[in-house]
Each structure stands twice: as C-alpha cells, then as structure tokens.
Amino acid sequence: MQVILIINGFLASIGRSVLALLASIGRLVVFMADSISHIFRPPFYPVEFLQQLLRIGYFSLPVVGLTTLFTGGALALQIYAGGARFNAESVVPSIVAIGMVRELGPVLAGLMVAGRVGASIAAEIGTMRVTEQIDALTTLSTNPIKYLVVPRILAATLAMPVLVLIGDIIGVMGGYLVGVYRLDFNSAAYISNSVDFLERGDVTSGLIKAAVFGFIVAVMGCYNGFRSERGAQGVGQATTNAVVSASILILASNYLLTELLFPA
Amino acid sequence: MIELCGITKAFGKNQVLQGVDLLVSKGESLVVIGGSGTGKSVLLKCILGIVTADSGDILLNGTPMDRDAFLQDFGMLFQGGALFDSLPVWHNIAFRQRQGKVRLTKLQAIELAVEKLRRVGLKPETAFLHPAELSGGMQKRVGLARAIASDPSVIFFDEPTTGLDPIMAGVINELIREIVVEMGATSITITHDMSSVRAIADTVAMLHDGKVRWQGKAADIDTSSDPYLDQFINGRADGPIEGVR
Numbered sequence: 001m002q003v004i005l006i007i008n009g010f011l012a013s014i015g016r017s018v019l020a021l022l023a024s025i026g027r028l029v030v031f032m033a034d035s036i037s038h039i040f041r042p043p044f045y046p047v048e049f050l051q052q053l054l055r056i057g058y059f060s061l062p063v064v065g066l067t068t069l070f071t072g073g074a075l076a077l078q079i080y081a082g083g084a085r086f087n088a089e090s091v092v093p094s095i096v097a098i099g100m101v102r103e104l105g106p107v108l109a110g111l112m113v114a115g116r117v118g119a120s121i122a123a124e125i126g127t128m129r130v131t132e133q134i135d136a137l138t139t140l141s142t143n144p145i146k147y148l149v150v151p152r153i154l155a156a157t158l159a160m161p162v163l164v165l166i167g168d169i170i171g172v173m174g175g176y177l178v179g180v181y182r183l184d185f186n187s188a189a190y191i192s193n194s195v196d197f198l199e200r201g202d203v204t205s206g207l208i209k210a211a212v213f214g215f216i217v218a219v220m221g222c223y224n225g226f227r228s229e230r231g232a233q234g235v236g237q238a239t240t241n242a243v244v245s246a247s248i249l250i251l252a253s254n255y256l257l258t259e260l261l262f263p264a
Numbered sequence: 265m266i267e268l269c270g271i272t273k274a275f276g277k278n279q280v281l282q283g284v285d286l287l288v289s290k291g292e293s294l295v296v297i298g299g300s301g302t303g304k305s306v307l308l309k310c311i312l313g314i315v316t317a318d319s320g321d322i323l324l325n326g327t328p329m330d331r332d333a334f335l336q337d338f339g340m341l342f343q344g345g346a347l348f349d350s351l352p353v354w355h356n357i358a359f360r361q362r363q364g365k366v367r368l369t370k371l372q373a374i375e376l377a378v379e380k381l382r383r384v385g386l387k388p389e390t391a392f393l394h395p396a397e398l399s400g401g402m403q404k405r406v407g408l409a410r411a412i413a414s415d416p417s418v419i420f421f422d423e424p425t426t427g428l429d430p431i432m433a434g435v436i437n438e439l440i441r442e443i444v445v446e447m448g449a450t451s452i453t454i455t456h457d458m459s460s461v462r463a464i465a466d467t468v469a470m471l472h473d474g475k476v477r478w479q480g481k482a483a484d485i486d487t488s489s490d491p492y493l494d495q496f497i498n499g500r501a502d503g504p505i506e507g508v509r
Contacts (some may be wrong), residue, residue, distance in 0.1 A: 043364065128348075135314050136346040140410075141335045141362045 024035040028212045031223050035149045048151040053063050056117050056152070056218075057159030061148025061166065064109045068167040071104055072096060072174025091181065092191065093196035098173035101198065102262075105168040105207045110213030113160065114246040117222040120240035121152055125173055126235035134226070149226075153218040160214030161207040205261040212257060213250050236251050265290050266418070266450065271320035272429065272474075273306055281305050282474030283320070286450060288467075293444050294481070295453045295461050297496065298471035299505060304454040305343075307471070311339075311452075339411035341440075343423040346402040347410070355389035357410045358406070368427070380409035384439055401432040408436070412443055419444065421453040421496055425460050436445035437463035458497055461485070470496060472505065 075096050083089045125148060128134050137144045172194055179185040221242045228238035265448035266288040273281040280303040281508045288294045296304050309315035311322055313331040321331045347356050355362065355382050355448040358373035368376065379387040395403060404424065411419055424440060437460050446462070453464050463466060465482035470493050478493045485497055495503030 097321070131344055132342045132346040133348055136342055137338070139312060139313055139335060139338060139340045140363070141332070142359075142363055205485075210276070 005182075006073075009025065014189065027227075028219075028223055031226070032219055035145055035153055035222070036222045038046045038146045038150050039154065040254035041146075043146065044149055045147055047230070048084075049154055050145065052151045054122075054156035054158055056113070056155045056214075059165060060113050060159075061114055062164055063112050064163050064167045064172045067108050067112050068100065068105055069174040069263075071108055072100055072176075073102065073178040074170035075099055075171075076175040076178040076183065080179075089183075090193070092179055092185065093175065093193035096179070097172050097194040097198050098202055100171035100175070101168045101202045101206045102204060103206075103254075105171055106164050106209040106213060109164045109210065109249065110159065110250040110254075111247055112221075112242050113156070113163070113214070114217045114243055115128035116243045117156065118246045119239045121218060121221030122225040122228070122239045123235055126223055126228030126238040129226060129228045130234060132233055149218075149222045152222055153215060156218035158214070160210040164206055164210035165203075168203070197207065201261075208261065211259050212253055213240060216249045216253065217246045265323075266452070267321075267323040267326070268311070269321040269323070271307070271310055271322070272318045273303070273310060273315065274318060280442070280474055281310070281317070284470055284471070284474070284476055286476055286479070288312045290450055291448050291468070293441075293451045293464055293466045294469060295465035295467075296469050296471060298460060298477075299496070302471045303474055304471055305422060307453075308422060308452065309453060312420075337414070337416050338425065339405045339414065339423055340420040340421075341404070341411045341422065341428055344498040345395070345407040347403060347406060348430050349395055349419070351382070351394075353393050353395065353398070353406050354363055356395065356406060357391075357413050359410065359455070360414055363450050376413060377409070377463065380413050383412065383443070384409045384507055385435070400427050401429075401436070404432075405430065406438070408439060408443070408479075412447065415447060417447075417449055419447075419449050419451045421455075421464075423450065423457075424453060424454055429476055429477060430459075430499075431457060432455065436462075441466050456496075458499075461497075 076092050079092045079095045079099075080089055083091055083095075125134070128148070134144045134148070137147060171251055174196070176187075179190050180187050224238040224242040224245070226235045268284055268286040271281050271284040272279070284303075284307060286294075286296075286307075288432040295311070296303050306315055310317040311329075312335070324330075324334055325463075344443065346355075348359070351359070353376035354374045358368060359379040361376060362373055363370040374395055377391045381390055382387060386402065386405050390398070390402065390406070395406070398406060408424075410461065411421075421440060426435050428436060440451075440453070441464050443449075451464075453460065455461065461482065467480065468485055470477045470481050470490075472492050478488060479492045480488065485493060491504050494500075495505050
C-alpha cells in the first residue's frame with residue numbers, strides 16, 4: 001500500500017511538472033503571437049524603435065567585436081596546431097573564415113547579446129511591472145505590447161545581422177592577425193585564401209541565424225520581464241530566466257537552423 | 265455613473281472578491297476602505313481591465329463598459345507614483361498627449377506640464393527633472409499632475425498618502441479634494457488612511473471578506489453602528505475583524 005502511494009505521488013509530481021511546462025510554453029507562444037500581430041498594426045512608435053536600435057545594436061558592438069576578435073585569433077591557433085598533425089596548416093585562413101561566418105560569429109554574438117541585452121530588457125520591463133509602470137501605460141491608453149515589446153523585438157531582429165556581419169569581419173581579422181604575425185602566413189595569401197573559399201551562402205546563413213537569435217533574445221527578455229513578480233527578487237529571477245532561456249534556445253535553434261540550411 | 269454588479273475574482277484558491285456591488289454617481293467621490301489584502305486594489309484593476317473579473321458586470325452610465333473609450337477620459341494616481349523612470353517629468357505628465365494621431369509638440373507638452381505642475385504646487389523647473397531626482401511627496405504630486413493632465417471625468421486614486429509624512433499626506437488630500445471638486449470629476453479612492461477618508465470622501469464603502477460590508481455617506485461613518493466599520497475607523501485590535509498577530 002505504502003509503495004503504491006509513493007508511486008502515485010511520484011507520477012503525480014511528474015504530471016504536475018509536465019502540465020506546468022506545457023502551460024509555460026503555451027503562455028510564451030501566445031505572448032509571441034500577440035507581439036508579432038502588433039508589429040503590423042498601428043500605432044507605431046518609431047522613436048522608441050530607434051532608441052532600441054541604438055541600445056541593442058550600437059552599444060553591443062564593443063562586446064561582440066572583442067568576443068569575435070579573440071575567438072578568431074584562438075581559432076587560428078587551434079586550427080594551425082590541429083592541421084599540423086596531418087600537414088594541413090594552410091587551411092587556417094579558409095577554416096577560420098567559414099567557422100566564424102557560419103557558426104561562431106552568430107552563436108557567440110547571440111550569446112553575448114543574450115547576456116547584455118536580454119538581461120537588460122528583462123530587468124527594465126520587470127521593474128516597470130513591479131512598480132506598476134506597465135499598468136500606468138494601460139491607463140494612459142497605451143498598449144504596453146506595442147510600446148515596449150514591439151520596438152525591442154524589431155530592433156533586436158534587425159540589429160543582430162548587422163552586428164554579426166561586423167563581428168564576422170572582426171573575427172576573420174583576429175585570425176588574420178594571429179596568422180600573419182604569429183604563425184608567419186603571407187598576408188596577401190591569407191586574405192586571398194579567406195575570401196576564395198567563402199561562399200555567399202555561408203554569409204547569408206549566418207545572417208539568417210543572427211536575425212532568429214535577435215528575435216529570441218528580445219522575446220525572452222520581454223516575456224520574462226512581463227511575468228516578473230515579487231519585487232527585487234522577482235526582477236532578479238526574471239533576468240536570470242531571460243538569459244538562461246535565451247541562451248538555451250539560441251543553441252537549440254542553431255542546431256535546427258544548421259540542419260535546415262546545410263542538410264547533410 | 266459607474267456600477268459594479270456581483271464582481272468576483274479568485275487567484276487560485278484565494279477568493280479575493282466574492283460578489284462586490286458598488287455604485288458611484290457622476291461627480292461623486294467614493295472612498296473604498298478595508299484592511300490589507302481585502303481586494304481593494306484588485307477591485308480597481310478589475311474596473312480598468314488590468315485584471316479580468318471571473319464574473320459580474322461593470323456598467324458605465326447603465327451600459328457595459330467600453331474600456332478603450334473609458335480610458336480615453338480617465339486618470340489615475342498610483343500608490344508608488346508609477347512614473348516612467350526613463351522620461352523627464354514633463355513627458356510623464358503629457359505622456360497621453362504625446363501619443364496618438366493628434367499629438368502635442370514638445371513645446372506644447374512642456375507648457376501643459378508646467379501648467380499642471382503649478383496646479384499641484386510644484387515649480388516649473390521640476391518639469392525638466394527625472395522621477396529619480398524627486399522626493400516621495402513630489403513624485404505623488406507629479407503622479408497627480410499626470411492623472412489630471414487630460415482633464416478626465418473619472419479619476420482613481422490608489423493609496424494616495426501611503427509613504428508620506430502626515431503634513432505631506434494632508435497636502436495631497438487637500439489637493440485631491442480641490443481638484444475633484446473643481447473638475448467635477450467622478451473619483452474612486454482606495455485607502456486605509458482615515459485622514460484621507462475624512463478629507464476626500466462624499467461616500468464611503470468598506471470592503472471585508474471580498475464583499476462590500478458597509479456603504480454610506482462619509483458623514484455617517486462615526487455613527488454607523490456597524491461593528492466592522494467601527495473597529496476599522498477607530499483602529500481597535502479587538503472586534504469582529506481578525507488581526508494577524
């Protein structure tokens with residue numbers, strides 16, 4: 001009897017967790033659908049959109065630039081060391097370029113922006129939630145989704161490809177600096193190898209990924225901020241949830257997008 | 265005229281409102297009192313549509329409330345001010361007038377803000393400060409200026425004197441009374457500050473256990489003979505309302 005009760009309790013707790021997970025997914029999907037539908041319906045807030053474009057895009061440039069610069073350099077060293085095992089050191093420029101543009105550029109930029117921008121969006125909107133500023137927007141005949149969420153989603157989705165493009169160039173440059181000044185590659189040959197092996201599809205796939213990652217970061221930041229509760233602790237929790245969930249979704253969607261864009 | 269009929273609202277197993285009936289006539293100042301957690305704020309949020317009532321009707325002038333139209337002619341002072349941190353005071357006050365198809369220019373918005381700031385006893389230069397640079401009392405006044413910026417016919421005040429010293433609380437109470445009378449606005453105030461009740465109210469409703477326990481004229485609260493109201497307005501620990509010790 002005791003065993004049956006324990007099994008029942010165990011199964012019930014699994015059931016509760018599954019239901020809670022499904023409810024969370026449902027809420028997120030409804031929030032996303034609501035936000036997307038508001039993108040196309042007036043009123044529009046161009047000033048807020050431009051402010052967010054500046055905050056999300058321009059102010060993320062240093063962190064994305066530094067990340068890709070050092071990663072490009074490290075990648076060049078790793079590929080050189082690995083390639084030396086079967087006399088393939090010459091592939092360094094092309095692999096650095098392809099690796100940065102297809103994979104590392106978008107993923108690293110996505111993760112860095114999730115940490116910088118996702119956290120800031122969740123904290124800002126979460127604070128507005130707990131201090132009743134979002135309720136105040138409603139009483140002032142302003143739809144909070146249109147005013148707060150839509151400009152952030154649009155700005156992140158549009159700014160991320162530009163950020164990644166710049167990050168890609170800086171990352172390849174990092175590889176170039178290490179390749180030429182540390183590994184003694186010929187400068188002209190390095191550049192020519194980088195460019196010759198790179199295809200247009202490599203670049204566009206990275207930019208598509210970047211747009212999706214930007215959308216994920218903004219949606220998770222806004223969603224968690226909107227659902228923030230219980231004062232400072234609730235805002236802290238919302239911020240953590242926004243960064244963790246955006247990071248996991250970026251990595252998961254990166255795999256799915258790679259399968260889709262580069263089927264084996 | 266705002267009429268609430270049988271409003272209920274539960275959060276999980278916690279039944280906060282259990283059939284609230286309330287009537288606020290045009291131009292009347294109703295103050296809703298009650299202990300913490302009796303559902304006063306939830307009631308206001310149900311009227312505003314921020315929280316959806318489980319059942320019951322909310323009528324405006326006898327017809328079901330069109331919230332978008334209602335909010336166009338509405339102002340609210342929030343408990344903590346709820347001023348937008350990222351905007352200067354003038355933009356906070358003229359926020360509504362800076363949205364929509366017909367919007368004020370920046371200069372017109374500043375003029376409007378300065379006029380409303382004067383009305384609540386603040387200097388014009390306050391318009392260019394940010395909310396974080398204001399004291400609690402000044403934030404309440406700016407919140408009040410924002411609430412009256414569009415000369416609304418309905419104004420809600422959520423705990424207008426919470427967190428203020430007695431003198432500033434008295435100033436805010438007087439301002440609210442003056443503004444409501446001057447504008448002829450219908451107002452609902454929720455508070456548990458009895459000095460606010462006596463300064464602001466035409467009529468008083470007491471919420472207890474999710475229902476309106478007593479409603480009547482402000483002048484009658486001291487002679488009501490209702491033991492719940494009597495205990496509440498006199499702040500006694502003993503009585504039918506259980507206190508958490």
